[in-house]
Amino acid sequence: MSAAALDVARNPALLKLDLYCKGIRLSETTVPEEDGGRKVLRTRAGLGSGLELVLPGGLWTNVPVTERFARDSPYELARRPDGTYWIERAGERLAPVQLAPRPAWYDRPTQSGKPMTRVGTLQGTYLGVYPAKVCEYWTEDTKVNCKFCSVGLNLGVDDADLKSVDEVLEVARAARRESGITYVDFNTGHYRGDTYLDILEPYVRRIKSELGLLVGVQTPPHHDLRRYDALRAMGVNRVSFCFEIWDREIFKDVCPGKHREYGQDRYLEAIRYCAALGRRGPWSEPWVTNGEIIAGLEPPASSIAAIEWITSVGAIPTVCVFRPLQGTDYARMPPPRTEDVVPVFRALYEACMSHGLPIGCAPNVHVSLVMLPEEARGLSSRRFPVRELKRQALKRVVALALTRRFKAIEARA
Numbered sequence: 500m501s502a503a504a505l506d507v508a509r510n511p512a513l514l515k516l517d518l519y520c521k522g523i524r525l526s527e528t529t530v531p532e533e534d535g536g537r538k539v540l541r542t543r544a545g546l547g548s549g550l551e552l553v554l555p556g557g558l559w560t561n562v563p564v565t566e567r568f569a570r571d572s573p574y575e576l577a578r579r580p581d582g583t584y585w586i587e588r589a590g591e592r593l594a595p596v597q598l599a600p601r602p603a604w605y606d607r608p609t610q611s612g613k614p615m616t617r618v619g620t621l622q623g624t625y626l627g628v629y630p631a632k633v634c635e636y637w638t639e640d641t642k643v644n645c646k647f648c649s650v651g652l653n654l655g656v657d658d659a660d661l662k663s664v665d666e667v668l669e670v671a672r673a674a675r676r677e678s679g680i681t682y683v684d685f686n687t688g689h690y691r692g693d694t695y696l697d698i699l700e701p702y703v704r705r706i707k708s709e710l711g712l713l714v715g716v717q718t719p720p721h722h723d724l725r726r727y728d729a730l731r732a733m734g735v736n737r738v739s740f741c742f743e744i745w746d747r748e749i750f751k752d753v754c755p756g757k758h759r760e761y762g763q764d765r766y767l768e769a770i771r772y773c774a775a776l777g778r779r780g781p782w783s784e785p786w787v788t789n790g791e792i793i794a795g796l797e798p799p800a801s802s803i804a805a806i807e808w809i810t811s812v813g814a815i816p817t818v819c820v821f822r823p824l825q826g827t828d829y830a831r832m833p834p835p836r837t838e839d840v841v842p843v844f845r846a847l848y849e850a851c852m853s854h855g856l857p858i859g860c861a862p863n864v865h866v867s868l869v870m871l872p873e874e875a876r877g878l879s880s881r882r883f884p885v886r887e888l889k890r891q892a893l894k895r896v897v898a899l900a901l902t903r904r905f906k907a908i909e910a911r912a
């Protein structure tokens with residue numbers, strides 16, 4: 500890679516990754532919330548916490564600030580007298596950043612009286628909703644929760660316990676109108692009896708029919724794979740399966756509940772099955788399957804093997820960077836070193852492009868909690884000019900179709 504590519508001041512992708520691994524300190528006079536920024540939430544969906552920022556190049560990110568390791572970060576967020584924000588290192592300005600704006604609807608209640616931000620929150624530029632009760636791995640007599648996860652520590656603190664379909668619709672409508680969201684992501688934990696899709700389907704149907712938004716669901720792999728045919732027919736656009744770890748022994752140790760209830764093979768089978776559904780209609784609805792892993796809890800070569808398998812079956816990897824969240828079983832573990840995860844993200848971009856996968860095609864979906872495959876382009880010296888042209892063309896087609904759909908819905912309203 501060139502000298503510029505190795506310099507965090509000139510390579511936003513490297514900066515995004517380094518911030519995940521090292522966190523950031525806030526100077527005493529820096530209170531992003533008072534400047535229209537978003538409040539630092541302790542967690543969402545087990546991994547996120549942190550401060551939402553927009554880096555140069557339009558890379559949205561969620562930077563650790565409350566975790567122990569962030570206290571030793573070389574990076575500091577500084578507010579200049581002119582009101583601009585900069586990431587500094589040893590007093591030297593490295594990169595101008597923007598605070599991810601806190602939407603006005605966050606502070607309003609739903610008609611039922613719940614603060615809207617306890618029903619759903621923006622993660623980057625999409626709406627994330629955890630609509631049901633806490634994952635049952637947390638509530639068994641002997642807990643079998645995933646050891647990196649903090650969902651059971653925080654639900655009910657930053658998040659309401661149960662959200663009705665009407666409440667979620669109300670928040671999604673406000674987020675569409677005022678924040679211009681195009682995508683809603685639903686996330687559940689494990690519930691006995693595989694009820695997670697039964698729980699989510701009423702939300703999905705209403706959002707698709709009334710708002711026309713792109714919708715994704717992230718749940719454990721349902722034992723009846725035909726349920727995913729139904730989701731595809733319903734207009735769901737993304738299914739995501741978090742098996743977290745490729746190495747089978749480490750998987751058993753890190754995710755004891757997932758190992759006992761499903762096993763890694765069931766996750767992989769669901770990914771393979773769902774990726775094949777892309778060949779079916781409805782053609783008006785884009786469809787992607789994600790396999791989600793965490794980099795930093797197994798050797799980089801193992802994460803890369805996971806990426807190679809996921810892309811080989813036509814699915815797109817989602818790669819999180821391990822974050823030792825406060826209060827979790829892994830709170831005292833160190834975060835990964837940047838130099839160890841760079842090759843993983845480089846492999847992510849290169850594998851997705853080599854397989855011609857439709858990465859980065861959803862309009863206005865900027866993700867703060869993970870580095871997206873297309874963002875990881877900045878970590879690779881390989882270029883795929885023909886595939887890149889096809890990708891850009893597909894992106895324009897999806898954007899045009901969605902714009903038309905939203906206009907038709909607005910005209911109907």
Ligand code: SF4
Nearest residue numbers: 545634644645648688
């Ligand atoms: S399945 Fe694991 S990561 Fe997901 S909510 Fe439950 S304990 Fe957390």
